[in-house]
Amino acid sequence: VETVEYKNINFTVWDVGGQDKIRPLWRHYYQNTQGIIFVVDSNDRERLDMAKEELDKMLNEDELRDAVVLVFANKQDLPKALKVKNITEALGLDKMRRQWFVQGTC
Template sequence: MGGFFTSLRNYFNKMEARILMVGLDAAGKTTILYKLKLGEVVTTIPTIGFNVETLQYKNINLTVWDVGGQDKIRPLWRYYFQNTQGLIFVVDSNDSERIGEAADELHRMLREDELRDAVLLVLANKQDLPQALGPAEIIDKITFTT
């Protein structure tokens, strides 16, 4: 009988969150999404448009929107901002040549009014590669300088 009430409580306590995952092209956004969804690395192709998946963790349903990062697609990111509660900005730690470009895109997004209440996670991907920038270097290169 106690299990019934626990299940009933969990049913009514389900939380939902809308997560937007963006970053420059080839940062690994789609690979991350499907690793979280399926538990394994899958072969991906560049995202033209978006992928959307629901991830479940305990009593939380996360609707994750993975939006393509090619320069021609980036102006469309703003159409995904509404009702976003969490923002995952994926940085390719191995792409030191474009870290400044990534920082510019992140800063541009953070100025958007629709994202003012969203929680931000900067995910430094590809840390396993030998030439990858370390977390401290990435923080240094993407931090606002005002």
């Protein structure tokens, strides 16, 4: 847990990890969540469907109905990484009825 202050706004950040064994515990962090940062490996095409499933599951939870979503499309520096546009499409973000943004990262 880390608290970050930026321009008089305090963020409490929880890095809950994405391993299979940890995912069932994510729901314990949903209460009072206003935003989600979801990190996707842009170079791992095989796991992108699973990432979409997990994101959809999470966003269908009542506690997260108003949460905004920031997706970090990680590993954009690798030559075979999917572009941000492709990540957006694969995750079905265009169909979401909430605020979202995808940011490419290295």
